[in-house]
Amino acid sequence: MKEVVIPKKFRERYNQIVDNKKSFYEFLSKPLPKTFRINTLKADKEKTLKRLEAHGFVLKSMPWFDLAFATNEERIGSTLEHFMGHIYIQELVSMLPPLTIREELEENKEVFVLDACAAPGSKTTQLSAFMHNEGLIVANDAKFERLKILKHNLEKLGCMNVVAINKDVRFLKWCETFDFILLDAPCSSEGTLRKNWNVLTKWSEGLINSLSYLQKQMIVKCFDLLKEEGALIYSTCTFAPEENECVLQHLLEKRNCKLETLKFKGLKIGNAIKEWKGVKFDSEIKKAVRIWPHHNDTGGFFIAKIRKVEK
Amino acid sequence: MKLRVIEKNERKRILDFLEERFGLKRNIFSNLLFLSNPKGKVFAVNRNVAEFAKENEIACLSLPFVRMNVNIKPTSVMLQFFGNYATKNVIDLEKKEAVEFIKGSDIFLSSSECSDGYVILKYQDFVLGCGLLKNGKIKNMLPKAKRMPVEFL
Numbered sequence: 001m002k003e004v005v006i007p008k009k010f011r012e013r014y015n016q017i018v019d020n021k022k023s024f025y026e027f028l029s030k031p032l033p034k035t036f037r038i039n040t041l042k043a044d045k046e047k048t049l050k051r052l053e054a055h056g057f058v059l060k061s062m063p064w065f066d067l068a069f070a071t072n073e074e075r076i077g078s079t080l081e082h083f084m085g086h087i088y089i090q091e092l093v094s095m096l097p098p099l100t101i102r103e104e105l106e107e108n109k110e111v112f113v114l115d116a117c118a119a120p121g122s123k124t125t126q127l128s129a130f131m132h133n134e135g136l137i138v139a140n141d142a143k144f145e146r147l148k149i150l151k152h153n154l155e156k157l158g159c160m161n162v163v164a165i166n167k168d169v170r171f172l173k174w175c176e177t178f179d180f181i182l183l184d185a186p187c188s189s190e191g192t193l194r195k196n197w198n199v200l201t202k203w204s205e206g207l208i209n210s211l212s213y214l215q216k217q218m219i220v221k222c223f224d225l226l227k228e229e230g231a232l233i234y235s236t237c238t239f240a241p242e243e244n245e246c247v248l249q250h251l252l253e254k255r256n257c258k259l260e261t262l263k264f265k266g267l268k269i270g271n272a273i274k275e276w277k278g279v280k281f282d283s284e285i286k287k288a289v290r291i292w293p294h295h296n297d298t299g300g301f302f303i304a305k306i307r308k309v310e311k
Numbered sequence: 312m313k314l315r316v317i318e319k320n321e322r323k324r325i326l327d328f329l330e331e332r333f334g335l336k337r338n339i340f341s342n343l344l345f346l347s348n349p350k351g352k353v354f355a356v357n358r359n360v361a362e363f364a365k366e367n368e369i370a371c372l373s374l375p376f377v378r379m380n381v382n383i384k385p386t387s388v389m390l391q392f393f394g395n396y397a398t399k400n401v402i403d404l405e406k407k408e409a410v411e412f413i414k415g416s417d418i419f420l421s422s423s424e425c426s427d428g429y430v431i432l433k434y435q436d437f438v439l440g441c442g443l444l445k446n447g448k449i450k451n452m453l454p455k456a457k458r459m460p461v462e463f464l
Contacts, residue, residue, distance in 0.1 A: 042392070055463045078462040083413055084391065084437055112359075136359035147370050152456055154373035155388045160343070161357050166370040 007203065010190075014239055017273050020294060027294040032194045034076050036087045037095055038067045040129045041158045043086030052081065063266030068095055085156035090122045093191070093291050093301035097235045098126040100262055100305045101180050104231070109134035111179040116169045116222055119146035121153035123182055128159040137162045138178075140169055170221045181232045183222045185215045185247075191237035191300025194293060212242040216250040223255050223308065231260070232306040237299060241276035244302040245285050248272075251306065252282045259287040260305040268295040272304075312371060314346040314364045317353060321345075321379065325353065328383045332429060334398030346372075351380045355389065385429055387440030387453050394431045394438030401431045402442070402449070406464055409434035415458035418442065418449040434464065 006025065018024045038045050045067065052059060057076070062068040070092070081087045105111065109131045115124045118139035127137055139154075139162050141147055147164055154162050169183075188208050189199045215236070222232055236243050251257060262269070270290035274281055288304035317325075322345055329335040344361040347353045355376040356364070364372070374392065378384040394401070402425060408418055412432055425444055432439045432449070440457075442449035451458075 075462055078460065080409075080413075080434070080437060080461055080464045083457075083459055083461055084439075110359075134357060134359075136357075136363055138363070144370075151371045151373065154371075155375060156457070158374060158388075158392050160355055160374045161360060162373060163356075163360055163363055163367075163369045164371045165367070 023294040033070045035070045035092050036089045064264035092298045097233045105130040111135045113137045114178045114181045115139045116183045119150040121150040125157040133160045139164045142168045179230050181222045184235045187236035187238040190239045208240045215247045219251045226308045235303045258307050259284045261287045317345045317347045353377050400425045413461045420447045
């Protein structure tokens with residue numbers, strides 16, 4: 001296990017809101033399990049599993065998503081299935097946001113979806129598979145250099161319902177265009193510590209506050225891009241309330257919306273917090289969920305599903 | 312990226328080539344529209360993507376289908392998707408050859424029933440990609456970014 005020094009300020013912040021401090025910090029020091037998703041645009045699930053098991057891979061299925069698996073084999077990236085794009089190596093928590101709209105996408109594939117911060121395309125390609133290559137996904141990323149990996153993954157996984165654009169989402173000109181929007185916002189990435197300890201070298205409360213400012217602008221813009229009755233999925237991979245509950249609070253104060261309750265069968269979920277630094281949050285925010293690393297042996301995550309209601 | 316929906320005669324040229332070279336029937340592609348960039352790269356997309364691309368500036372899209380200049384060159388990505396419907400100019404590789412092909416090496420044949428030109432390389436049920444056969448040598452046409460070492464086949 002890697003010896004990691006977690007800043008005092010970090011501990012002070014999260015000791016206030018985590019349920020089991022000892023277990024939380026223990027899990028932060030553990031490497032993440034190898035996990036992947038079967039890409040149904042190109043692969044047959046049963047055949048793929050059979051082949052991987054024939055190589056001696058021990059696979060563990062996830063009760064909350066029939067296409068998600070963990071494996072004991074570090075070299076899952078050296079398989080023919082990976083080369084072919086039949087599987088996609090993806091952190092489990094990263095599979096959650098698209099899952100919140102899976103049923104709606106499968107019922108009505110002819111919908112318009114915006115993935116506001118799409119690169120490298122893990123969630124975009126998952127959405128594309130749920131839509132069976134129908135409808136339209138606009139995959140945006142503000143950073144031009146990140147489009148290369150997005151393009152690579154779209155091609156590899158066989159996505160034909162996706163266009164990529166390179167814009168700052170805050171300045172998109174459309175209005176009430178999309179049925180669903182995924183805003184996996186740029187964040188301080190505290191929840192990814194298990195795979196990248198460099199996150200701590202940049203970590204500061206100043207960074208958190210500046211990201212929170214950006215996220216508040218992004219969430220309001222994305223909400224305005226939604227059609228009436230459309231749904232916006234807001235997610236981050238951080239524990240910081242300023243980037244999570246505070247951003248939702250901002251949207252609830254600015255726009256007319258409701259949050260929806262999220263359930264993932266067999267996945268332990270943490271509650272959104274009710275207040276932070278003396279500020280009490282709107283009761284709607286309790287419907288958002290926190291995924292803590294020590295609850296399910298994953299990275300950390302925050303997700304909310306927001307419905308645009310009648311004006 | 313500037314894109315245009317290809318002309319009817321261009322679509323016919325592409326589908327004729329795929330049918331003639333690989334036995335890929337045109338009805339396999341009936342739901343797809345083809346967009347071309349100024350360099351002759353043709354993408355297969357659905358109707359919604361084509362309509363969106365007409366009116367908006369886009370940075371990139373998928374699926375690269377063929378490159379169309381003097382000749383038509385099928386992409387490995389497209390063949391991975393549709394190549395299992397092919398009835399001719401398909402070469403089945405042995406395990407060792409498949410590993411080499413995925414790594415990016417050219418393949419040398421001692422004999423083949425395929426004619427010179429683009430061929431589909433397969434390992435078991437998996438279409439690995441495109442090669443260019445000439446005088447017993449299959450030039451590897453996998454894009455460099457997609458080549459990789461494979462341990463489990």
